[in-house]
Amino acid sequence: MSNPSILILPGDGIGPEVMAEVRKVISWFGAKRDIQFDVSEDLVGGSAYDAHGTPLHDDTMAKAQEVDAVLLGAVGGPKYDALDFSVKPERGLLRLRKEMDLYSNLRPAQCFDALADFSSLKKDVVAGLDIMIVRELTSGIYFGEPRGIIEEGNERVGINTQRYTESEIERVARSAFELAMRRGKKLCSMEKANVMESGILWREVVTEVSKDYPEVELSHMYADAGAMQLCRWPKQFDVIVTDNLFGDLLSDAAAMLTGSLGMLPSASLGAPMANGRPKALYEPVHGSAPDIAGQGKANPIACILSFAMALRYSFDMGTEADRLEAAVEKVLADGVRTADLLGEEGVTPVSTSEMGDAVVEAL
Amino acid sequence: MSNPSILILPGDGIGPEVMAEVRKVISWFGAKRDIQFDVSEDLVGGSAYDAHGTPLHDDTMAKAQEVDAVLLGAVGGPKYDALDFSVKPERGLLRLRKEMDLYSNLRPAQCFDALADFSSLKKDVVAGLDIMIVRELTSGIYFGEPRGIIEEGNERVGINTQRYTESEIERVARSAFELAMRRGKKLCSMEKANVMESGILWREVVTEVSKDYPEVELSHMYADAGAMQLCRWPKQFDVIVTDNLFGDLLSDAAAMLTGSLGMLPSASLGAPMANGRPKALYEPVHGSAPDIAGQGKANPIACILSFAMALRYSFDMGTEADRLEAAVEKVLADGVRTADLLGEEGVTPVSTSEMGDAVVEAL
Ligand SMILES: CC(C)[C@H](C(=O)O)[C@@H](O)C(=O)O
Ligand SMILES: CC(C)[C@H](C(=O)O)[C@@H](O)C(=O)O
Numbered sequence: 165m166s167n168p169s170i171l172i173l174p175g176d177g178i179g180p181e182v183m184a185e186v187r188k189v190i191s192w193f194g195a196k197r198d199i200q201f202d203v204s205e206d207l208v209g210g211s212a213y214d215a216h217g218t219p220l221h222d223d224t225m226a227k228a229q230e231v232d233a234v235l236l237g238a239v240g241g242p243k244y245d246a247l248d249f250s251v252k253p254e255r256g257l258l259r260l261r262k263e264m265d266l267y268s269n270l271r272p273a274q275c276f277d278a279l280a281d282f283s284s285l286k287k288d289v290v291a292g293l294d295i296m297i298v299r300e301l302t303s304g305i306y307f308g309e310p311r312g313i314i315e316e317g318n319e320r321v322g323i324n325t326q327r328y329t330e331s332e333i334e335r336v337a338r339s340a341f342e343l344a345m346r347r348g349k350k351l352c353s354m355e356k357a358n359v360m361e362s363g364i365l366w367r368e369v370v371t372e373v374s375k376d377y378p379e380v381e382l383s384h385m386y387a388d389a390g391a392m393q394l395c396r397w398p399k400q401f402d403v404i405v406t407d408n409l410f411g412d413l414l415s416d417a418a419a420m421l422t423g424s425l426g427m428l429p430s431a432s433l434g435a436p437m438a439n440g441r442p443k444a445l446y447e448p449v450h451g452s453a454p455d456i457a458g459q460g461k462a463n464p465i466a467c468i469l470s471f472a473m474a475l476r477y478s479f480d481m482g483t484e485a486d487r488l489e490a491a492v493e494k495v496l497a498d499g500v501r502t503a504d505l506l507g508e509e510g511v512t513p514v515s516t517s518e519m520g521d522a523v524v525e526a527l
Numbered sequence: 528m529s530n531p532s533i534l535i536l537p538g539d540g541i542g543p544e545v546m547a548e549v550r551k552v553i554s555w556f557g558a559k560r561d562i563q564f565d566v567s568e569d570l571v572g573g574s575a576y577d578a579h580g581t582p583l584h585d586d587t588m589a590k591a592q593e594v595d596a597v598l599l600g601a602v603g604g605p606k607y608d609a610l611d612f613s614v615k616p617e618r619g620l621l622r623l624r625k626e627m628d629l630y631s632n633l634r635p636a637q638c639f640d641a642l643a644d645f646s647s648l649k650k651d652v653v654a655g656l657d658i659m660i661v662r663e664l665t666s667g668i669y670f671g672e673p674r675g676i677i678e679e680g681n682e683r684v685g686i687n688t689q690r691y692t693e694s695e696i697e698r699v700a701r702s703a704f705e706l707a708m709r710r711g712k713k714l715c716s717m718e719k720a721n722v723m724e725s726g727i728l729w730r731e732v733v734t735e736v737s738k739d740y741p742e743v744e745l746s747h748m749y750a751d752a753g754a755m756q757l758c759r760w761p762k763q764f765d766v767i768v769t770d771n772l773f774g775d776l777l778s779d780a781a782a783m784l785t786g787s788l789g790m791l792p793s794a795s796l797g798a799p800m801a802n803g804r805p806k807a808l809y810e811p812v813h814g815s816a817p818d819i820a821g822q823g824k825a826n827p828i829a830c831i832l833s834f835a836m837a838l839r840y841s842f843d844m845g846t847e848a849d850r851l852e853a854a855v856e857k858v859l860a861d862g863v864r865t866a867d868l869l870g871e872e873g874v875t876p877v878s879t880s881e882m883g884d885a886v887v888e889a890l
Contacts, residue, residue: 240721254721284652284759305668305689305723312724316692322728324689326668330682356775358603358617360668361675362685389814391776392783395758396647412719413754413776420755451752 167200168441168479169231173208173224176244176253177452178462178516179237185464185520186235186471189488192524199484204231208260209239209253209452219256228260232437233478234445235471236260238452253452261301264443266432267332268339269301269411270473271449273398273418276427278496279505283423285395293422295401296347298340299411301432303332304362306408326362328407333369339433340405341377348402352383354390354410366407387414394418419449426450426463426504427492429470431477444478446470456503460515463502465492468523491526495519498526530563531804531842532594536571536587539607539616540815541825541879542600548827548883549598549834552851555887562847567594571623572602572616572815582619591623595800596841597808598834599623601815624664627806629795630695631702632664632774633836634812636761636781639790641859642868646786656785658764659710661703662774664795666695667725669771689725691770696732702796703768704740711765715746717753717773729770750777757781782812789813789826789867790855792833794840807841809833819866823878826865828855831886854889858882861889 170190174180193199206212206224213219219239228234239253249255260266275283275293283290308325315321337353344351353370355363367384374382385393387410393400394417406414419428428450434443448466456462469492476485500522503513514522533553537543556562569575569587576582582602591597602616612618623629638646638656646653671688678684700716707714716733718726730747737745748756750773756763757780769777782791791813797806811829819825832855839848863885866876877885 249724249727252721258722284648286647286649289647308686313728319693320728321693322689322691322723322725323671324723324725326685326687326689328685329679330684356772358615359621360685360687361612362687364612365676365683365685388775388779391754391780392788395780395783409719409772410776412751413773416751417754417758417780420758425755 167202168233169202169204170474171227171231171234172203172205173234173236174205175208175237175239175452176210176241177238177454177457179239179452181458181460181462181516182448182464182467183235183237185516185523186467188520188524189468189471189527192527193484196527197484199481208236208256210241210244212256213244213247213251213253217251219251219253220259225259225263228264232439232441232444233474234260235474236445236447237467238448238450240452241454243454258306260445261432262307264445265302265434266443266445267300267302268336268433269299270343270431270433271297271299271415271419272428273297273415273422274424274428275422276424276493276496278493279424279427281423282505283421285421285423289397289399290422293398295398295418296343296403297411297415297418298336298343298403298405299415300332300336300407303328304408326360326409328362328365330365330369333366334373337370337373337405340403341373341380344380344403345377349379350381350402352385352390352401352404354385354387354404354406354414356387357384358386370405390414391417394421415449426502427465427469429466429473431470431473433477441478444474446474460517461503462516463504464516464520465523468492468520487527491523494526495522530565531596532565532567533837534590534594534597535566535568536597536599537568538571538600538602538815539573539604540601540817540820542602542815544820544823544825544879545811545827545830546598546600548879548886549830551883551887552831552834552890555890556847559890560847562844571599571619573604573607575619576607576610576614576616580614582614582616583622588622588626591627595802595804595807596837597623598837599808599810600830601811601813603815604817606817621669623808624795625670627808628665628797629806629808630663630665631699631796632662633706633794633796634660634662634774634778634782635791636660636778636785637787637791638785639787639856639859641856642787642790644786645868646784648784648786652760653785656761658761658781659706659766660774660778660781661699661706661766661768662778663695663699663770666691667771689723689772691725691728693728693732696729697736700733700736700768703766704736704743707743707766708740712742713744713765715748715753715764715767717748717750717767717769717777719750720747721749733768753777754780757784778812789865790828790832792829792836794833794836796840804841807837809837823880824866825879826867827879827883828886831855831883850890854886857889858885
């Protein structure tokens with residue numbers, strides 16, 4: 165049997181720097197645990213635009229469809245702000261999500277013990293926090309038609325369409341229930357059924373799917389109330405399932421609340437491929453942080469933990485994922501900090517590369 | 528000249544209780560400051576549905592169009608969950624907003640000194656916080672067509688449409704710039720221009736309007752980053768302008784972050800009427816809280832401060848608004864607390880009515 169394959173797409177800004185540290189981790193697994201991956205690398209986002217005039221070359225898209233897992237760094241930067249919508253760095257990422265049909269985006273919002281003080285929230289509100297937001301990723305207002313800017317009378321009108329079919333809602337709901345079964349068996353679904361018909365359908369379908377998971381306690385919340393409750397007492401949640409746009413805002417807010425933004429990974433999963441593995445893309449929750457790019461200041465942990473998610477969800481190597489996560493926790497407990505995690509007295513920041521080395525060392 | 532007119536719509540849940548306290552305040556202004564209002568009252572939301580089978584009777588709608596200001600308590604409750612979408616309590620409120628064309632929704636997120644400990648955020652993050660979110664209120668995905676649940680192939684599809692015309696964006700942007708001029712002269716506009724064409728148009732129009740306000744420092748932020756930054760360091764903002772749906776989530780999150788949810792008012796303003804006053808509706812940010820309705824536990828301050836906003840924005844009585852706001856601050860500084868504000872040792876909660884009396888006393 166051939167080695168599992170990984171396509172690395174470092175992208176823009178700090179993407180390449182943090183991805184270099186993931187490479188060290190992958191090498192460690194090869195050298196010390198004899199777990200080999202076939203790793204290839206390509207461009208996405210602004211760097212792909214610079215090279216090919218498109219944020220995702222068709223060849224790269226084809227490669228992404230063939231590998232067992234894609235690891236992505238980050239896309240975007242002010243350099244590309246003036247580009248036409250159709251070739252902006254983000255379109256590369258959105259095309260990957262859409263064409264790989266990665267409908268289930270898992271975004272853990274977890275507070276690392278050693279970092280609870282970094283949250284803007286009070287320590288008792290976030291310490292020990294561990295929730296999972298499941299965001300629908302391939303439909304909704306991100307992709308619905310009609311869309312665009314049209315002329316009407318003597319002015320322009322900006323249009324986007326929220327569209328959800330029953331089956332789109334069903335499959336992401338199912339993945340959220342499955343996750344809830346393996347966690348605290350509580351699922352909260354968020355929409356605006358009081359205002360949007362697409363939210364009404366969302367609530368109906370989620371309720372219908374819940375019949376297959378009688379052990380999971382299902383609740384529904386309007387998304388605005390959900391935003392409030394995440395800010396008030398996030399520990400009330402276990403798994404949250406929501407649509408593409410609400411998921412974008414809510415998961416970012418939740419990630420920030422943990423105080424561990426530079427630490428948080430994500431997995432975007434699709435249907436099983438012929439080999440039984442799901443189509444999958446892993447990426448940190450943080451962005452490309454162009455302001456600190458190239459300075460060795462970035463925190464590689466979110467990207468490293470994204471690889472841990474790959475071990476767990478793509479390669480069925482839960483024990484190895486646990487090992488990697490434990491190594492990260494150890495490094496943090498030892499007080500190793502990149503610049504984003506400073507604030508405590510008497511701690512000197514390490515560079516991106518030193519942090520990667522520390523994780524490998526802890527492994 | 529006839530007295531300014533106010534239509535009171537207490538609505539559902541705790542609405543009638545908190546509105547009773549506003550009535551005391553209105554009476555005080557009549558008796559002690561000789562400021563008389565012609566006050567009428569009517570039904571909205573679930574209570575209107577119970578009486579008339581519709582969440583807003585046409586007669587009530589007509590009255591709302593004629594008065595100088597509408598004061599609304601809150602709408603909704605589990606009792607009405609099973610109602611058809613078209614007659615849900617929320618439709619009454621949405622009809623008022625739409626037909627009165629109240630396009631500019633002002634939502635202050637302010638942290639009261641005496642209450643900074645109530646926030647889930649650390650005290651230094653929220654103490655002294657005073658930001659204003661201007662939410663577009665009559666367009667966007669709340670009202671766009673086509674909408675509904677349709678059959679397609681052999682399944683149902685939920686559809687909603689985000690639609691913004693240039694002039695809709697322009698007028699709300701203008702109201703936000705005007706506000707910024709009277710405050711800290713900083714305006715941050717939030718959308719998802721990286722994903723939505725309606726966001727691109729939003730950003731363009733706001734940028735265009737900014738030319739008329741060279742003194743205001745304008746910035747743009749993607750709404751997900753905005754949600755993050757509100758959670759991280761809300762004091763970086765002065766005025767925020769955003770669309771109907773983003774405004775719904777972001778203003779609720781901001782309100783919760785202050786720890787003063789039961790304290791926060793809102794104003795929804797439209798175009799000037801023949802008498803020069805804007806069409807206006809004032810309501811607390813909190814909901815109808817059916818769980819505590821009828822128990823005298825509700826905090827009437829958000830509703831009282833909504834009346835203060837009416838004094839300021841509808842009746843040009845800034846000094847009287849200041850007086851009322853100062854009275855509320857005094858009551859809080861004196862340690863008077865409704866049940867929602869408990870937590871400190873040695874404080875006994877007062878009832879809704881006692882809180883209203885205390886404010887009148889402080890006046
Ligand atoms: C970069 C952008 C297109 C993307 C999104 O809006 O989905 C990002 O914010 C995210 O959450 O992954
Ligand atoms: C009650 C509901 C229709 C309303 C909204 O979604 O606008 C509420 O959440 C608000 O923010 O005023």
